Amino acid sequence: MEYFKLQLACLLIVLCVAVIYVKNTASRELPCNRYFDLILYVAPWFIVFDGASAYTVNHLDCFSPWVNLLVHGLFFFFAQLTIVATFLYLCDTSVGLPKGRLKKSLLFLPFIFSEIVGLVFLKNIEYVHGVSTNYSVGVAPTTCFVSLFIYFSMVFFILVAHKRKVEKRKYVSILIFLVASLLVVIGQTIYPEALITSMVAAILVLGIYAVQEDPAYRQLEFHNSEMTSGFATLVENRDNSTGGHIRRTKEYVRMMLSEMQKKPKYNAVLSRDFVKNMINAAPLHDIGKISTPDRILQKPAKLTDDEYSVMKLHAATGGEIIKDTFKCASDVEFLEVAYQVARHHHEKWNGRGYPDGLAGESIPLCSRIMAVADVFDAVSAKRCYRDAMPIETCFQIISDGAGSDFDPELVEIFINAKEKVLEIYHRTFE
Numbered sequence: 001m002e003y004f005k006l007q008l009a010c011l012l013i014v015l016c017v018a019v020i021y022v023k024n025t026a027s028r029e030l031p032c033n034r035y036f037d038l039i040l041y042v043a044p045w046f047i048v049f050d051g052a053s054a055y056t057v058n059h060l061d062c063f064s065p066w067v068n069l070l071v072h073g074l075f076f077f078f079a080q081l082t083i084v085a086t087f088l089y090l091c092d093t094s095v096g097l098p099k100g101r102l103k104k105s106l107l108f109l110p111f112i113f114s115e116i117v118g119l120v121f122l123k124n125i126e127y128v129h130g131v132s133t134n135y136s137v138g139v140a141p142t143t144c145f146v147s148l149f150i151y152f153s154m155v156f157f158i159l160v161a162h163k164r165k166v167e168k169r170k171y172v173s174i175l176i177f178l179v180a181s182l183l184v185v186i187g188q189t190i191y192p193e194a195l196i197t198s199m200v201a202a203i204l205v206l207g208i209y210a211v212q213e214d215p216a217y218r219q220l221e222f223h224n225s226e227m228t229s230g231f232a233t234l235v236e237n238r239d240n241s242t243g244g245h246i247r248r249t250k251e252y253v254r255m256m257l258s259e260m261q262k263k264p265k266y267n268a269v270l271s272r273d274f275v276k277n278m279i280n281a282a283p284l285h286d287i288g289k290i291s292t293p294d295r296i297l298q299k300p301a302k303l304t305d306d307e308y309s310v311m312k313l314h315a316a317t318g319g320e321i322i323k324d325t326f327k328c329a330s331d332v333e334f335l336e337v338a339y340q341v342a343r344h345h346h347e348k349w350n351g352r353g354y355p356d357g358l359a360g361e362s363i364p365l366c367s368r369i370m371a372v373a374d375v376f377d378a379v380s381a382k383r384c385y386r387d388a389m390p391i392e393t394c395f396q397i398i399s400d401g402a403g404s405d406f407d408p409e410l411v412e413i414f415i416n417a418k419e420k421v422l423e424i425y426h427r428t429f430e
Contacts, residue, residue, distance in 0.1 A: 006195070007051030010202040014043050017209050024215035035089035036213050039082060043201040046082045049075035050198040057127055057134045069122050072136060076118050076144040079197065083151045084111050086204050090155055090174070093212060094272070095162045114147035130193035137192065145189050148200075152182050164271035168333075170211050177207025228283055244428060245377055246283045251424045252373035252414075253282045259413045259420075260369075269365060273333055278366050281338035285345045285370050288318025312346070316355040319343030340364040345371050348405045361407075368407040372398060372414050375405070380425065391425065 018040045025032055053075045056068045088107070091097050098104055121139035128135055155178060159166060166174065181200045188197050257275050260266045289297060292314050296307045303311060322339045344358060344367035351359030363371075380394040389397075395415065402411035414421065 004051030004054050007047050007054065007198040010198040011044060011047045011051070013202045014040070014047060014205045017205050018044070021209060021213065021215065028215050028219045030215055030218055033089065033092065033213065035085055035092050036208060038085040039089060039205060039208065042078050042081045042085055043205050046075070046078040046201045047198040049078055050195075053136070054133070054195050057136055060127060060134070069125065072125060072140070073118065073122050076140060077115065079200075080111050080114060080144060080147050080151075082201055082204065083148050084108065086208070087151045087155050089208065091158060094165045095158060110147050110150045114143045117143045128192075133193055133195060135192045135195065145185065148185050152178070152185070164268070167272050167276070173211040174207070177203055177211070180207075228280060245286075245381060248377045248381070248424065248428045249285070249370070249373045250279065250282045251428060252376060252421065253369055254279050255417060255420050255424060256369055256373065256410065256413060259417050260410075263413070265409075274337070274366075277331075277334040277337040278341070278369065280334065281341045281366070282370060282373070284318070284322060284338050285341045285374060286314065286318065287321050287342055288314035288316070290321070291317045312354050315343055315346050337366050340367050341370050343367075345374055347371070349407055350404045353405075363407075368410055372406050372410050375401070376414070376421070391422070395421075 021040065024030075049071055052071045053068075056063045056071050060068065084107075088097065091107075098107075118140040121143070125136050125138040125140055128137055159171070159175065159178075163171065181203045184196055184199045184203065188194055257270065257278060261270050261275075292311060296303065296310055299307065319339050319342045322335065322342050326335045326338065343355065344364055347353035347356065347358045347363045347367060348371075349360060349363070349368075351357050353363075376394055376398055379389045379397055380391060382388045395418065398406065398411055399415055402408040
């Protein structure tokens with residue numbers, strides 16, 4: 001027992017997190033990340049065989065050499081697999097994994113190489129009698145720890161090079177638990193007698209769970225998003241709509257952001273926070289209509305000039321409502337995006353929009369994106385004063401507005417994604 005007390009404690013921590021995660025995720029019906037599921041599966045085995053190898057290496061006379069080698073081999077395998085799973089998880093939740101089987105398979109090269117070398121030299125492991133405990137040395141354990149360093153280096157490189165792809169509030173926390181894990185690996189490498197490698201698994205599982213996968217926090221984020229959409233739907237229903245405009249424009253915005261992320265020009269702008277905030281803010285773009293009189297909002301005919309002047313006030317009013325409603329929110333960046341979407345989604349590229357007459361790139365990017373999505377859905381859906389226009393006519397209206405009403409580059413992105421637009425159109429109108 002004296003040789004694996006630490007491993008037992010780490011195992012209990014990981015199993016406790018796994019049980020809580022599985023129970024709370026199932027009860028809240030939340031989706032699971034398959035790579036975090038993989039971490040939860042392999043990390044306990046990493047710790048089990050770490051403890052088993054610590055025991056067998058200190059009781060060499062009680063076990064055959066082959067049992068000792070098998071236990072060590074499994075320890076090296078699951079130690080590396082835990083780090084590989086962590087690497088895949090962090091890639092998946094930040095920059096995304098590369099497309100294609102060949103590119104994905106390249107990510108496993110250090111792991112495969114280490115396993116091959118480990119198997120070849122496993123029988124050459126030597127056991128050293130330390131001051132307080134025995135420990136193993138040789139090519140196999142050295143290769144295992146080199147593989148761990150390689151994957152840690154790859155993770156740090158990705159996080160630093162693609163910092164904007166990680167939510168700002170999570171970035172420092174992720175770095176902290178990764179650095180803590182790396183220090184454990186370094187400490188074990190320098191002082192092989194320490195036998196503290198199992199702490200890596202516990203730190204990684206606890207860190208990822210606390211920072212990104214806690215079901216309670218994920219559900220809170222989901223409810224916040226649903227409440228925002230629900231609030232916007234209540235406002236929209238005042239003009240005899242059913243909430244479809246909000247759903248569709250949100251999906252058009254999501255699609256446009258996805259297409260924009262493929263363009264190098266937008267890499268510096270489309271951080272993970274911006275994309276998330278833009279999608280969550282999209283339903284609030286017409287929130288100012290709550291102050292528009294019903295006689296204007298529900299008029300089954302074309303508005304007069306005076307009525308249209310009143311209708312136009314919803315943009316500026318919406319911005320003020322956002323500022324007043326969310327002024328105590330801790331997420332200042334969301335507040336700014338929501339404000340810009342509500343106030344400026346009727347600005348035009350040529351400066352003839354409202355309420356501020358902004359032109360060109362002086363119009364916030366989020367507002368320019370919202371403008372395209374809003375107008376397309378406005379003309380393609382039935383309104384109280386007219387029927388829906390033919391879908392090809394709707395695309396032509398967006399295309400004709402390039403350089404006058406809309407950012408021409410965003411129009412090009414929208415038109416080029418016509419099949420995806422149609423898929424959203426048909427799906428959300430069903």
